Amino acid sequence: MPLSANQIENMKAKRNKILEQAIILFSEHGYNDTTISKVAKASGISFGSVFTYFKNKEELFHHAVVDHLQELSPLLMDFNPDAQNSYKELEAMIDKHIRLFASVGTYLRLVTQVIGQPKRFERQFKKLDQFHYTFRSKIAALVEHGQRSGQLHSGIDPVTSSIAYTSFLMGIRLNLTDQPENNIWSDLAPVAMQLFGPKLP
Amino acid sequence: MPLSANQIENMKAKRNKILEQAIILFSEHGYNDTTISKVAKASGISFGSVFTYFKNKEELFHHAVVDHLQELSPLLMDFNPDAQNSYKELEAMIDKHIRLFASVGTYLRLVTQVIGQPKRFERQFKKLDQFHYTFRSKIAALVEHGQRSGQLHSGIDPVTSSIAYTSFLMGIRLNLTDQPENNIWSDLAPVAMQLFGPKLP
Amino acid sequence: MPLSANQIENMKAKRNKILEQAIILFSEHGYNDTTISKVAKASGISFGSVFTYFKNKEELFHHAVVDHLQELSPLLMDFNPDAQNSYKELEAMIDKHIRLFASVGTYLRLVTQVIGQPKRFERQFKKLDQFHYTFRSKIAALVEHGQRSGQLHSGIDPVTSSIAYTSFLMGIRLNLTDQPENNIWSDLAPVAMQLFGPKLP
Amino acid sequence: MPLSANQIENMKAKRNKILEQAIILFSEHGYNDTTISKVAKASGISFGSVFTYFKNKEELFHHAVVDHLQELSPLLMDFNPDAQNSYKELEAMIDKHIRLFASVGTYLRLVTQVIGQPKRFERQFKKLDQFHYTFRSKIAALVEHGQRSGQLHSGIDPVTSSIAYTSFLMGIRLNLTDQPENNIWSDLAPVAMQLFGPKLP
DNA sequence: CATGAATGAGTATTCATTCAT
DNA sequence: AATGAATGAATACTCATTCAT
Incomplete structure (x- = not known):
């Protein structure tokens, strides 16, 4: 039946x-x-x-880590690396990311556990690492674009700054609590922007 | 006897x-x-x-987390917030920190676990949080100095940038592996410097 | 389901x-x-x-001590304190008690352990102590009745003799082995009767 | 040296x-x-x-149980089975015993543990059992004397009543607490006397 | 003889997984 | 498919005993 x-x-x-x-x-x-x-x-x-x-606990953990990523991924990747105005695109992207990271604290703490123990959670780590790679690559593309168009200083390697940026995002997520009154989140956007070497308008 | x-x-x-x-x-x-x-x-x-x-496992864990902090603390705090040349002091500080974070990966992954589950490791978390507070306060003092002396842009709140910086440090520690050939570490120093809004020389 | x-x-x-x-x-x-x-x-x-x-060993012990008491209780309390012929009622009661104490040696040795270490087995002790109180109170009532009706000498306080009697029961249980050939048990009934100061018929 | x-x-x-x-x-x-x-x-x-x-814990326990018995023994055996006035001798003996049992509660609770688990504490049990044998034999001798001289009723076997008596002593020790205000102890002497079938004076 | 650190056997308890209903 | 009892492997912790100082 x-x-x-x-x-x-x-x-x-x-x-x-x-x-x-x-x-x-x-x-x-x-x-x-x-x-x-x-x-x-x-x-x-x-x-x-x-x-x-x-089928077992490991499977449950795996899906808890990985399935949610599918939902988050499009939100994180929602920016255009080929945008005309790279500067504005970056600003908009950072803003979205920070809002997102502020709101999904629970899931990201789970991600943190996996990243913090890559050997222990090898299978989950690989999935996250893969995502991280495409994620920061897309960011790097945007940065490179911005450098070529002269909106960002060229002294910094785009890949390096994209790694710096994703690390920064994870770092603040790790360091800050979820207290709603904690409005430092919004102040962090301009600081994050600095990582890409913005030229003063 | x-x-x-x-x-x-x-x-x-x-x-x-x-x-x-x-x-x-x-x-x-x-x-x-x-x-x-x-x-x-x-x-x-x-x-x-x-x-x-x-006396028990919890105690062992506690000391594993906390005792080592005593050794690390002076190394992390080894900078002068009242230095004449804030800019150079910051650069030197960042350099030291990044070298240090690159070299004590094992211990810092342990720290990451505690910070990632503050409720579970409450006692250890408090100790780390205390240290974090004094650590970033000292950094903030240096930044404020730099802003007053005009070596740093004043647009960013010193406390915010100090939090951004410590988060960045934890974030790169979380994201990067210990592969010795991984020489991205050294490239990150100038990116970190950006967080403090340096004026171009 | x-x-x-x-x-x-x-x-x-x-x-x-x-x-x-x-x-x-x-x-x-x-x-x-x-x-x-x-x-x-x-x-x-x-x-x-x-x-x-x-749920744990303590709980198992508790039930081992306490649950069986529920089964034993009606057997021990099976006498009528208001019986017309207090003397015969006492004799019948003693006979039953001694037979019972002879037959449930295993359980009573467990009871002995609890009573012998009241602080260590506090919870179990309280339950047993409660029972002991109602048990000897009912015996005391029978004795008092017997004294009033002139079948027992009045020199002894009924409560005192009831305590003496229950102590005697526990004492013989403690001192005698379970050897079936040990037919001293049956000889003890008349001795026990003495504790209540019976008047010679 | x-x-x-x-x-x-x-x-x-x-x-x-x-x-x-x-x-x-x-x-x-x-x-x-x-x-x-x-x-x-x-x-x-x-x-x-x-x-x-x-030399080990078992030895310590053994001596804790056995050594003290040497000190107690003469006090418990301090009566004359061949006394002229068996009745008075019995009364005096009971009085001494009850005072003694009331005062050495701690040690007797230890004895109780051994008697309650004869298989577990086999070696200690044997020593105590030996003592018990000589102890009640001496009492039985006094009772027999009393019966022959007509001061005690002859219906009860002297050995049986001596066992009843020592059981009674252990039983009250088990049942009563050490609360000093607990002056039921003194009331128990006449009840104990009943066990030997005293003839009314 | 006195001391207390070193050792490892022994035990209560937890929990993922299986499986009968 | 849903349920929850049955199972036993795994693990923190205790403590008698030994032994070096």
Whole structure:
């Protein structure tokens, strides 16, 4: 008996619910201290059912790390490296990134754990590293463009500055809390811009 | 009959050996996957003896995180916020910091774990946070000096840029591997300098 | 899908099996020398399953001490303090008690351990102490009745003699072995009766 | 170099100090929960020195149980089975015993532990059982004397009543606390006398 | 003899995974 | 598919005993 569309929908919803809670718990308590039992409870799903959706804990962790990246990726990559006005494009990009990094603290703390222990979370690390590579490459392209068009100083290697920039983003995410009153986030955009050697207008 | 000076020396050496190996293992495998047994083996010390030096695993972790900070602290704070030539002082400081961050990757990955899960490692986090505060305050003082003396642009709040800078340091430490051939480290110094809004000479 | 009635029955049986073996082992080897592993083996149940039924060793011990008391209680309290013929009622009661104490040696040795270390087994001790209080109070009531009706000498305070009696019961249980050929038990009934100051018929 | 008399004295004192504290700790916390380390601390003696006086924990426990019995024994046996007035002799004996049992609660709780687990503490149990045998035999002799001289009823077997009596003593020791205000102890003497079937004067 | 560090065997407890219902 | 009981491997920690100083 094939599953009805309704059932399929229902199962997708359950899977997402599990993943959502898994991200929260893994993020806050780490891999080992997040037990399947706790995830099940938080998701309002029976203990045994978690294994219906994810064959084991490692799989659950993997998807918690990787699946969400698919959603985030287009948001992070939403800028045009060939934009006429590289300067403005950079500014707009930085603004978006900082807003985004400020808002997805939970997930990014999970990412941090993976990056911080690349050997331990090898499979997840590779996925993130791949993404990081395409991400900063696209940024580097924009920077190179800006340098050619004379809007950015040329002294800095574009790849270096793109690495500096993504590191900066991860660094502030690591260092700053989620306190909403913490409005230092918005002040950081112009500082981030400095990394690309902007020429004064 | 109290312990002989020789014995005391011996014990100190053992304690340090344990701590040293604990940093390596905690850094690479995280808190839970680092077992006391592994630490003991790596230190060439019997299992039970670890408990002679640290009353439990939590305590061992705490000292692994905190004790080493005492050694690192003077190196990180080795700059003069009241230096005549703020610009040169900043450059020298950045250079030292980057070299240092490049060389103590293992320990800093451990620090990263603590910062990434502040609730889980509350006690350790507080200690690190305290240090971070004094660290960036001293940097901010240097920046303020530089702005007053006109060597740095005044558009950026010194505290903000000091936070941006320490975040940047942590971020590159997180993102870069320890491959010795990885000589991007040295290229990052001038990019870091940008964060403080240097006036072109 | 809730558990079937059959499963529930099965689990109750397992729980009882564990408790039964726990009583035997705790009684014979004491709290510390009775390991969960031994209890599991004796019960024919896997090691981990013991924790399905009792959240920890302390809990297992507690139930081993306290649950069985519920079964014993009605047997010990099976006499009528308001009986017309207090003398005969006392005799019948003593007879029952002595038979009972002779037959439940294992459990009572466990009780002895708790009473002997009231601070160590505080929670269990309180439960037993409560029972002891109601138990001897009911005996005291019977004695008082017997004194009023002139069947017992009045020189002895009923509460004192009830305490003397329960102490006597525990004492013989402590001093005598379970050797079946040990038929001193039956001879003790008339001696016990003396504690209540019976008037010669 | 032979030890000076002073040193020997000193060592005896230390040994006694250890034993004294061991009785207290074993009595209150049981065998397993009493660690050598705790005994050492309580005795004001170094951890290692305990092993100078007792070759292992079992030995320490053994002496804690057995040595003190030597001191107690003459006090318990201090009555004359051939006394002219058996009745008075019994009364005096009971009085002494009850006072003694009331005052040495700590040690007797230790004894209780041994008797309650005869298999576990086999060696100690045997010693105590031996003593018990001679103790109740002497009492039985006094009772027999009393029966022959007509001061006690003859219905009860002297051995049975002596066992009843020693059981009673252990039972009240087990059941009653050491609260000094607990003056039920003194009321128990006449009740105990009943066990021997006294003829009314 | 006195001291206390070194050792490792022993144990309670947790938890991912399996599987019967 | 859903449930939750059953299992046992893994691990922190304790403590008697040994032994070097």
